[in-house]
Amino acid sequence: MPALVAALLYSLSAAAECVLPAAPSRIPDGSSATEQEMVAAMRTLKHYNDDVTEYTQCLEFEEHRNRLSVDVRQKRKDLALNTLAAVAAQFNEQVRRFKARHS
Numbered sequence: 001m002p003a004l005v006a007a008l009l010y011s012l013s014a015a016a017e018c019v020l021p022a023a024p025s026r027i028p029d030g031s032s033a034t035e036q037e038m039v040a041a042m043r044t045l046k047h048y049n050d051d052v053t054e055y056t057q058c059l060e061f062e063e064h065r066n067r068l069s070v071d072v073r074q075k076r077k078d079l080a081l082n083t084l085a086a087v088a089a090q091f092n093e094q095v096r097r098f099k100a101r102h103s
Contacts, residue, residue, distance in 0.1 A: 018055055018058035018059050018062060018076070019055070020055060020076070020079070020080055021048060021051035021052055021054075021055055021080075023048060023083050023084075023087050024041070024044045024045060024048055024087060026041075027041055027087070027090050027091050027094055028041050028094060029094060029097070030093070030094035030095060030096065030097030030098035030099075030100075030101070031097045031098075031101065033094070033098060035098075038094070038095065038098050041091060041094075042091070045087065045088065045091050048084065048087065049084060049088075052080050052081065052083075052084045055080055056077050056080060056081070059073045059076055059077055060073065
């Protein structure tokens with residue numbers, strides 16, 4: 001019976017962990033990238049955006065279950081959203097450079 005309780009507690013703690021998604025490691029240089037590279041980067045960024053959304057929902061779920069304080073949830077959410085915004089800004093700058101080459 002103690003092993004069952006330990007296994008249950010472990011599975012609950014494992015479920016309580018929201019994992020911050022990794023930001024894309026590379027954004028193509030818009031002044032030299034191909035259209036295929038830019039499209040692939042856009043898909044990667046959209047996937048990253050979805051991952052961040054899922055992460056923030058996980059944080060909210062954990063807060064509602066009293067496994068995470070409001071302050072901790074907010075700090076983690078802010079970090080994720082600020083990182084996403086910075087990556088999106090970098091990508092948008094490269095899109096502008098890419099479009100400038102093709103206009």
